[in-house]
Amino acid sequence: MRPEPTHAPIAPLDRDPTAVLRSHGCRVTGPRIAVLQVLLDHPGPIDTAHLTTHAQEIEPSVHETTVYRTLGTFSELGLVSHVHAGHGRSLVRLAGDDSVVAVCRECHAIVPVAADAVGTLAARVHADAGFTLEPGHFALEGLCAACAGAI
Amino acid sequence: MRPEPTHAPIAPLDRDPTAVLRSHGCRVTGPRIAVLQVLLDHPGPIDTAHLTTHAQEIEPSVHETTVYRTLGTFSELGLVSHVHAGHGRSLVRLAGDDSVVAVCRECHAIVPVAADAVGTLAARVHADAGFTLEPGHFALEGLCAACAGAI
């Protein structure tokens, strides 16, 4: 990793993978363009398996290993962040998206959660225990409306 | 699994592993006693690795595989429940303990979180999206006071 992490969120108008890669000072390669394109096209957290599948639709030769390494690179550059979900599945998303999500334990649906409500909880936890929640970095868990109804 | 799951929480006075196993209708064996003893001695979620280590201090021959299978059995009996923590670590705890915890991403410390604050969040998420949070089944994530200070 040569270039300094910029931690600059991607500007709304700057949605061209190549331009983003260039502006972040890293080499423009097929796999990186493909991975970034998928992330740009997909608002909110996406799991690694889907990300890989979609990246391979754009650039069939992309190896799974490379996706992981690319995400590592992007993460150091501050381009993406990880979200821990239950089970061991892990999600990634573009930086700048600080939304909190909940994942259904049955169907794995990802639903957004009101940020202010989580903020209230975070403030409370900090006041009580000095613990600093990082709400964007983990997913809440439970049952979505459909699955709750089906059971 | 022959006996029906009873889902009966362990009575406060009934903290003898053997008695608990008998009352839940399963065979009393060394590994089960050891695992249950560790859980009874340890309030709140404990991760599988530590649980195994401590069980092996009581009963050295206990195999890791057996710990997992024992936890599966206990889970079906409603004796224990799982808590998903970040990274892929998974925690277990005795049923009846509905506390919510947060895990430090640096030192993996486990700190309790005020149940009512989580309840408020759960109510909000349910009202907003019909999503039923299962607060005891996942851990929140962030930095504990010590690690936040150290960084």
Added chain:
DNA sequence: TTCCGTGCAAACAATTTGCAATAGA
């Protein structure tokens, strides 16, 4: 005696790493 439960080895899934070949600047 009869199955349930266990140990062991091997299978697994998700992720990471070593290394030589390749391609971007």
Added chain:
DNA sequence: TCTATTGCAAATTGTTTGCACGGAA
């Protein structure tokens, strides 16, 4: 050219499964 990046294979980690033996009821 020169080094960052990739592909592939193999190692790691956490967890699960197949199978034959051994022990609880």
